[in-house]
Amino acid sequence: MAKNWTGKERYDNSLEYLKTVDVALAAHVDRTIVGSKEKIGEGISLAGHKMYAMFGNTSVGRAVRALLLCHRAYLGHNWAMGTGNKGAGVPQDYFRADGDRLTKDKYLGKSEAVVRDAIKAYLSATPTPATSTNADAAELVGNGNSPAHPPYETLTREPTNFPSGQVCFNCVYWWLYKSGFVSLRWILRDGFKLGAENANQLLGDGTTLQLDSEFRAPAIPRGMVINWRGDQPDSRDICHWAVSLGNGNAIGANNSPGGRFNGKDVIVTFVSGGTAFGVFDINVMNKIYMGDKTYSTSAKKSGCVVATVDPSTVPDRNSGD
Numbered sequence: 001m002a003k004n005w006t007g008k009e010r011y012d013n014s015l016e017y018l019k020t021v022d023v024a025l026a027a028h029v030d031r032t033i034v035g036s037k038e039k040i041g042e043g044i045s046l047a048g049h050k051m052y053a054m055f056g057n058t059s060v061g062r063a064v065r066a067l068l069l070c071h072r073a074y075l076g077h078n079w080a081m082g083t084g085n086k087g088a089g090v091p092q093d094y095f096r097a098d099g100d101r102l103t104k105d106k107y108l109g110k111s112e113a114v115v116r117d118a119i120k121a122y123l124s125a126t127p128t129p130a131t132s133t134n135a136d137a138a139e140l141v142g143n144g145n146s147p148a149h150p151p152y153e154t155l156t157r158e159p160t161n162f163p164s165g166q167v168c169f170n171c172v173y174w175w176l177y178k179s180g181f182v183s184l185r186w187i188l189r190d191g192f193k194l195g196a197e198n199a200n201q202l203l204g205d206g207t208t209l210q211l212d213s214e215f216r217a218p219a220i221p222r223g224m225v226i227n228w229r230g231d232q233p234d235s236r237d238i239c240h241w242a243v244s245l246g247n248g249n250a251i252g253a254n255n256s257p258g259g260r261f262n263g264k265d266v267i268v269t270f271v272s273g274g275t276a277f278g279v280f281d282i283n284v285m286n287k288i289y290m291g292d293k294t295y296s297t298s299a300k301k302s303g304c305v306v307a308t309v310d311p312s313t314v315p316d317r318n319s320g321d
Contacts, residue, residue, distance in 0.1 A: 007041030014044060014065040021119050022065070028185075028319060044068040049104045053297040062116035063105050071099065071121050071153055074185045079320075081193035087201070089193030095163070099153035106154050121156050124318040125180035131223035134311045137178035140252045142278035143171060155184065168241040169199050171253040171277070172225055175243060177221075181311040186320035196237040203241070203314055206307035211289045216287045217306060220248025224284065224308040228289040231303035232296035240289065244308070246280065253277045261291030 005013065018026035033040065044065045073079060081089035096102065107115050127133040144164035162174045173191040176182045182191070190202045206227055209217050220226065222245055229239040242252030249271055257275045258267040265286045271279040289304040296302070 005041070007036075007038040007043075007045075009292065010045060010065065010106075011037045011041035011069070014041070014069050017062040018066040018069060018119070021116055022123055025070075025123060027117075028321075029069055032079055033069065033073040033093075034076070034078040038177065040072055042071070043072070043100075045179075046104065049108075049133060052066045059112045060078065060107070060110070063112050063119070064104065066113060067107075067119050068100065070104060070119060071095070071103070072190050074122065075099070075152055079185070080188040083188075083193055083195045084306050085095075087193070087195060087198030089189075094149065094188065096151050096153060098112075099151060102151050103153045117158075118156050119149065119151065121184040124183045124186065126312060127180045129223055131311060132246070133179040133246055134175055134181060134223035134225070135243050135251070136174040136223075137243075138171070141175060142180050143253050144174065152184070152188070167254040168239075168252050169194055169196075169203070170242065172203070172241045176311055176317075179311070182314055183320065184315040186314075186317055189320040190316065196239055199241065200227070200236075200238060201315075201316060203227070204309045206313075207311035209306045210306060211286060211306060215290055216281075216283045217286060219246040219248075220250075220308055221244070223311065225311060226250055227307045228285060229305050229307075230289075230294035230296060231305050232294075232299045234298045235296040235303070238289075238294050240285065242285075244282075246283070248282060249279050250282050250285070251279050255280060256285070256288050256293065258289050259285040259288035259293045266291065291296075 008153045015026055018029060046061050046064065075094045077091035077093045080092045080094050082092040084090040132167055140162050141162050144162040144166060146161040146163055148163050150163065157178055173182065173187060177187050194202050213215055224244045225246055226242050227239060230236050242250040244250050253274050255278055258265060266284060267281050268284055273279060286306055291302055294304050
Protein backbone atom coordinates (compact mmCIF):
# COMPACT_ATOMS: atom_id res chain seq x y z
CA MET A 1 0.00 0.00 0.00
CA ALA A 2 1.20 3.54 -0.80
CA LYS A 3 0.71 4.62 2.84
CA ASN A 4 3.50 2.24 3.88
CA TRP A 5 6.03 3.51 1.32
CA THR A 6 9.16 5.35 2.34
CA GLY A 7 9.54 8.79 0.84
CA LYS A 8 12.16 7.49 -1.59
CA GLU A 9 9.86 4.66 -2.72
CA ARG A 10 7.04 7.14 -3.32
CA TYR A 11 9.42 9.41 -5.26
CA ASP A 12 10.62 6.51 -7.42
CA ASN A 13 7.09 5.28 -8.06
CA SER A 14 5.97 8.77 -9.12
CA LEU A 15 8.98 9.14 -11.40
CA GLU A 16 8.18 5.78 -13.02
CA TYR A 17 4.66 7.01 -13.67
CA LEU A 18 6.03 10.20 -15.19
CA LYS A 19 7.96 8.06 -17.68
CA THR A 20 4.64 6.77 -19.01
CA VAL A 21 3.81 10.36 -20.01
CA ASP A 22 7.23 11.23 -21.41
CA VAL A 23 10.54 9.52 -20.71
CA ALA A 24 12.64 12.62 -21.42
CA LEU A 25 10.47 14.77 -19.13
CA ALA A 26 10.90 12.26 -16.30
CA ALA A 27 14.68 12.32 -16.74
CA HIS A 28 14.67 16.13 -16.80
CA VAL A 29 12.57 16.32 -13.63
CA ASP A 30 14.91 13.88 -11.87
CA ARG A 31 18.03 15.89 -12.66
CA THR A 32 16.42 19.31 -12.11
CA ILE A 33 14.72 18.68 -8.79
CA VAL A 34 16.68 19.82 -5.74
CA GLY A 35 16.68 18.29 -2.29
CA SER A 36 16.42 14.93 -0.57
CA LYS A 37 14.35 12.47 -2.57
CA GLU A 38 13.21 10.96 0.70
CA LYS A 39 11.86 14.35 1.83
CA ILE A 40 10.37 15.12 -1.58
CA GLY A 41 8.64 11.75 -1.61
CA GLU A 42 7.19 12.46 1.83
CA GLY A 43 6.00 15.87 0.61
CA ILE A 44 4.02 14.52 -2.34
CA SER A 45 2.07 12.03 -0.25
CA LEU A 46 -1.69 12.19 -0.76
CA ALA A 47 -2.38 10.77 2.68
CA GLY A 48 -4.89 12.71 4.72
CA HIS A 49 -6.41 14.50 1.75
CA LYS A 50 -10.02 13.44 1.40
CA MET A 51 -10.27 10.17 -0.57
CA TYR A 52 -6.68 10.25 -1.84
CA ALA A 53 -5.59 8.49 1.33
CA MET A 54 -7.69 5.51 0.31
CA PHE A 55 -7.00 5.58 -3.41
CA GLY A 56 -3.51 7.07 -3.48
CA ASN A 57 -2.00 4.05 -5.21
CA THR A 58 -4.45 4.10 -8.11
CA SER A 59 -3.53 5.50 -11.50
CA VAL A 60 -5.15 8.89 -10.78
CA GLY A 61 -3.31 9.24 -7.48
CA ARG A 62 -0.03 8.28 -9.14
CA ALA A 63 -0.65 10.87 -11.86
CA VAL A 64 -1.26 13.59 -9.26
CA ARG A 65 1.95 12.71 -7.44
CA ALA A 66 3.84 12.84 -10.74
CA LEU A 67 2.38 16.30 -11.35
CA LEU A 68 3.51 17.38 -7.88
CA LEU A 69 7.02 16.23 -8.81
CA CYS A 70 6.90 18.57 -11.83
CA HIS A 71 5.96 21.44 -9.51
CA ARG A 72 8.95 20.73 -7.31
CA ALA A 73 11.26 20.60 -10.31
CA TYR A 74 10.10 23.77 -12.08
CA LEU A 75 8.28 26.23 -9.80
CA GLY A 76 11.19 26.95 -7.46
CA HIS A 77 14.21 29.22 -7.75
CA ASN A 78 16.34 26.27 -8.85
CA TRP A 79 14.58 26.55 -12.26
CA ALA A 80 12.14 29.47 -12.49
CA MET A 81 13.29 32.96 -13.42
CA GLY A 82 12.20 36.57 -13.47
CA THR A 83 13.47 39.52 -15.49
CA GLY A 84 16.68 41.34 -14.63
CA ASN A 85 20.42 40.81 -14.40
CA LYS A 86 20.98 42.23 -17.91
CA GLY A 87 18.74 39.63 -19.50
CA ALA A 88 20.28 36.64 -17.72
CA GLY A 89 17.29 36.44 -15.40
CA VAL A 90 16.90 36.39 -11.63
CA PRO A 91 15.89 33.17 -9.83
CA GLN A 92 12.30 33.27 -8.59
CA ASP A 93 10.10 31.07 -6.44
CA TYR A 94 6.55 30.68 -7.75
CA PHE A 95 5.44 28.08 -5.21
CA ARG A 96 2.28 28.96 -3.34
CA ALA A 97 1.95 28.00 0.29
CA ASP A 98 -1.35 26.37 -0.60
CA GLY A 99 -0.15 25.01 -3.95
CA ASP A 100 -0.24 21.34 -3.01
CA ARG A 101 -3.76 21.68 -1.61
CA LEU A 102 -4.95 23.52 -4.72
CA THR A 103 -3.55 20.75 -6.89
CA LYS A 104 -5.07 17.94 -4.86
CA ASP A 105 -8.43 19.72 -4.68
CA LYS A 106 -8.52 20.40 -8.41
CA TYR A 107 -7.86 16.84 -9.52
CA LEU A 108 -9.81 14.92 -6.88
CA GLY A 109 -12.48 13.02 -8.78
CA LYS A 110 -10.99 13.87 -12.18
CA SER A 111 -9.99 11.26 -14.73
CA GLU A 112 -6.42 10.12 -15.18
CA ALA A 113 -6.46 11.64 -18.69
CA VAL A 114 -7.16 15.09 -17.24
CA VAL A 115 -4.18 14.85 -14.89
CA ARG A 116 -1.95 13.58 -17.69
CA ASP A 117 -2.93 16.61 -19.76
CA ALA A 118 -1.84 18.81 -16.86
CA ILE A 119 1.55 17.08 -16.86
CA LYS A 120 1.78 17.57 -20.63
CA ALA A 121 1.69 21.33 -20.04
CA TYR A 122 5.38 20.85 -19.24
CA LEU A 123 5.92 19.60 -22.80
CA SER A 124 5.73 21.49 -26.08
CA ALA A 125 3.73 20.12 -28.99
CA THR A 126 3.49 20.63 -32.73
CA PRO A 127 -0.08 21.77 -33.24
CA THR A 128 -2.06 20.95 -36.36
CA PRO A 129 -2.56 23.04 -38.43
CA ALA A 130 0.88 24.09 -37.35
CA THR A 131 1.22 27.86 -37.48
CA SER A 132 -2.34 29.18 -37.59
CA THR A 133 -3.17 27.82 -34.13
CA ASN A 134 -0.92 30.52 -32.66
CA ALA A 135 -3.21 33.20 -34.13
CA ASP A 136 -6.24 31.24 -32.89
CA ALA A 137 -4.77 31.39 -29.37
CA ALA A 138 -4.07 35.12 -29.69
CA GLU A 139 -7.66 35.84 -30.68
CA LEU A 140 -9.00 33.61 -27.90
CA VAL A 141 -6.73 34.65 -25.02
CA GLY A 142 -6.20 38.30 -25.95
CA ASN A 143 -4.44 40.30 -23.26
CA GLY A 144 -5.46 37.90 -20.49
CA ASN A 145 -7.75 38.50 -17.54
CA SER A 146 -6.12 36.91 -14.49
CA PRO A 147 -3.59 38.22 -11.93
CA ALA A 148 0.00 38.74 -13.05
CA HIS A 149 0.96 35.48 -11.35
CA PRO A 150 -1.94 33.01 -11.03
CA PRO A 151 -1.39 29.70 -9.20
CA TYR A 152 0.99 27.93 -11.58
CA GLU A 153 0.29 24.67 -9.76
CA THR A 154 -3.12 24.55 -11.46
CA LEU A 155 -2.35 26.33 -14.74
CA THR A 156 -2.88 24.23 -17.85
CA ARG A 157 -3.50 25.06 -21.51
CA GLU A 158 -7.25 24.70 -21.10
CA PRO A 159 -8.31 28.09 -19.72
CA THR A 160 -8.24 31.46 -21.43
CA ASN A 161 -7.63 33.46 -18.25
CA PHE A 162 -3.89 33.89 -18.60
CA PRO A 163 -2.04 36.78 -16.91
CA SER A 164 -3.24 40.25 -17.95
CA GLY A 165 -1.65 43.66 -18.35
CA GLN A 166 1.17 42.26 -20.40
CA VAL A 167 3.57 43.99 -22.79
CA CYS A 168 3.94 42.76 -26.35
CA PHE A 169 6.32 39.83 -25.93
CA ASN A 170 4.61 38.61 -22.74
CA CYS A 171 1.36 38.14 -24.63
CA VAL A 172 3.20 36.42 -27.47
CA TYR A 173 4.71 33.80 -25.17
CA TRP A 174 1.36 33.08 -23.50
CA TRP A 175 -0.18 32.58 -26.94
CA LEU A 176 2.69 30.27 -27.84
CA TYR A 177 2.01 28.29 -24.66
CA LYS A 178 -1.74 28.13 -25.21
CA SER A 179 -1.24 26.85 -28.76
CA GLY A 180 1.31 24.25 -27.64
CA PHE A 181 4.45 25.69 -29.21
CA VAL A 182 6.26 26.20 -25.90
CA SER A 183 6.07 24.30 -22.64
CA LEU A 184 5.28 25.61 -19.17
CA ARG A 185 8.86 24.89 -18.11
CA TRP A 186 10.00 27.14 -21.01
CA ILE A 187 7.60 29.84 -19.77
CA LEU A 188 8.87 29.56 -16.18
CA ARG A 189 12.53 29.79 -17.18
CA ASP A 190 12.91 31.58 -20.51
CA GLY A 191 9.57 33.34 -20.83
CA PHE A 192 9.69 34.97 -17.42
CA LYS A 193 13.21 36.34 -17.90
CA LEU A 194 12.33 37.73 -21.33
CA GLY A 195 12.74 41.47 -21.90
CA ALA A 196 13.51 43.79 -24.79
CA GLU A 197 17.25 43.18 -24.34
CA ASN A 198 17.05 39.39 -24.74
CA ALA A 199 13.80 38.81 -26.65
CA ASN A 200 15.56 37.78 -29.84
CA GLN A 201 17.89 35.46 -27.96
CA LEU A 202 14.93 33.65 -26.42
CA LEU A 203 12.37 33.83 -29.25
CA GLY A 204 14.76 33.86 -32.21
CA ASP A 205 15.88 36.42 -34.78
CA GLY A 206 13.54 34.97 -37.39
CA THR A 207 13.65 35.61 -41.12
CA THR A 208 14.11 39.21 -42.24
CA LEU A 209 11.43 40.39 -44.66
CA GLN A 210 12.19 42.43 -47.76
CA LEU A 211 9.87 45.43 -47.83
CA ASP A 212 8.92 47.13 -51.08
CA SER A 213 9.52 50.80 -51.92
CA GLU A 214 6.39 51.73 -49.95
CA PHE A 215 7.61 49.72 -46.94
CA ARG A 216 4.97 47.08 -47.44
CA ALA A 217 5.69 43.53 -46.31
CA PRO A 218 5.01 40.42 -48.37
CA ALA A 219 2.10 38.23 -47.29
CA ILE A 220 2.75 36.78 -43.83
CA PRO A 221 1.04 33.46 -43.00
CA ARG A 222 -1.47 33.39 -40.18
CA GLY A 223 0.14 32.61 -36.82
CA MET A 224 3.67 33.69 -37.64
CA VAL A 225 5.27 35.86 -34.98
CA ILE A 226 6.29 39.29 -36.27
CA ASN A 227 9.19 41.27 -34.78
CA TRP A 228 10.01 44.90 -35.50
CA ARG A 229 13.38 45.99 -34.10
CA GLY A 230 15.91 48.76 -34.64
CA ASP A 231 18.62 47.86 -37.14
CA GLN A 232 21.57 49.26 -35.17
CA PRO A 233 23.22 47.88 -32.01
CA ASP A 234 21.98 50.84 -29.96
CA SER A 235 18.43 50.67 -31.33
CA ARG A 236 17.93 46.89 -31.45
CA ASP A 237 16.14 46.88 -28.09
CA ILE A 238 13.49 49.23 -29.49
CA CYS A 239 11.15 46.50 -30.60
CA HIS A 240 7.62 45.26 -30.95
CA TRP A 241 6.20 41.73 -31.13
CA ALA A 242 2.85 40.60 -32.51
CA VAL A 243 1.22 37.73 -34.41
CA SER A 244 0.05 37.77 -38.02
CA LEU A 245 -3.62 37.12 -38.70
CA GLY A 246 -2.83 36.20 -42.30
CA ASN A 247 -4.86 39.03 -43.84
CA GLY A 248 -2.38 41.90 -43.69
CA ASN A 249 -3.20 42.61 -40.05
CA ALA A 250 -1.49 41.63 -36.83
CA ILE A 251 -2.72 41.20 -33.27
CA GLY A 252 -0.66 42.49 -30.39
CA ALA A 253 -0.42 44.18 -27.00
CA ASN A 254 1.21 47.42 -25.87
CA ASN A 255 1.03 48.71 -29.43
CA SER A 256 2.45 52.04 -30.57
CA PRO A 257 -0.40 54.45 -31.40
CA GLY A 258 1.68 56.26 -33.99
CA GLY A 259 4.97 57.95 -34.78
CA ARG A 260 6.92 60.14 -37.19
CA PHE A 261 8.13 58.87 -40.55
CA ASN A 262 9.88 61.03 -43.16
CA GLY A 263 8.76 64.13 -41.34
CA LYS A 264 5.09 63.18 -41.25
CA ASP A 265 2.82 61.79 -38.57
CA VAL A 266 1.79 58.16 -38.96
CA ILE A 267 -1.25 57.15 -36.91
CA VAL A 268 -2.34 53.58 -36.28
CA THR A 269 -6.04 53.09 -37.04
CA PHE A 270 -6.90 49.95 -35.14
CA VAL A 271 -9.18 47.43 -36.80
CA SER A 272 -10.31 46.52 -33.28
CA GLY A 273 -9.08 47.28 -29.80
CA GLY A 274 -6.31 49.80 -29.29
CA THR A 275 -2.86 50.37 -27.87
CA ALA A 276 -3.28 48.07 -24.85
CA PHE A 277 -4.42 45.24 -27.09
CA GLY A 278 -5.69 45.33 -30.63
CA VAL A 279 -5.55 44.45 -34.31
CA PHE A 280 -3.64 46.73 -36.67
CA ASP A 281 -2.29 47.03 -40.22
CA ILE A 282 1.18 45.49 -40.42
CA ASN A 283 2.37 47.97 -43.06
CA VAL A 284 1.45 50.98 -40.91
CA MET A 285 3.54 49.54 -38.07
CA ASN A 286 6.41 49.06 -40.57
CA LYS A 287 6.51 52.81 -41.17
CA ILE A 288 6.37 53.66 -37.47
CA TYR A 289 9.40 51.47 -36.74
CA MET A 290 11.21 52.66 -39.85
CA GLY A 291 10.74 56.21 -38.58
CA ASP A 292 11.91 58.31 -35.65
CA LYS A 293 11.02 55.59 -33.13
CA THR A 294 14.15 53.59 -33.98
CA TYR A 295 16.54 56.54 -34.31
CA SER A 296 20.12 55.46 -33.61
CA THR A 297 22.31 58.08 -31.96
CA SER A 298 25.45 56.24 -33.07
CA ALA A 299 24.43 55.86 -36.72
CA LYS A 300 22.43 59.12 -36.68
CA LYS A 301 19.60 57.54 -38.62
CA SER A 302 16.47 55.48 -38.18
CA GLY A 303 16.01 51.98 -39.47
CA CYS A 304 14.16 48.80 -38.70
CA VAL A 305 14.36 45.08 -39.26
CA VAL A 306 10.97 43.44 -39.83
CA ALA A 307 11.24 39.70 -39.31
CA THR A 308 8.96 36.70 -38.89
CA VAL A 309 9.55 33.87 -36.45
CA ASP A 310 8.03 30.46 -37.09
CA PRO A 311 6.62 29.37 -33.70
CA SER A 312 8.08 25.90 -34.16
CA THR A 313 11.62 27.36 -34.23
CA VAL A 314 11.57 29.04 -30.82
CA PRO A 315 14.86 27.94 -29.17
CA ASP A 316 14.56 25.18 -26.55
CA ARG A 317 10.76 25.47 -26.72
CA ASN A 318 10.27 22.06 -25.10
CA SER A 319 12.81 21.84 -22.29
CA GLY A 320 13.69 25.48 -21.70
CA ASP A 321 17.35 24.46 -21.28
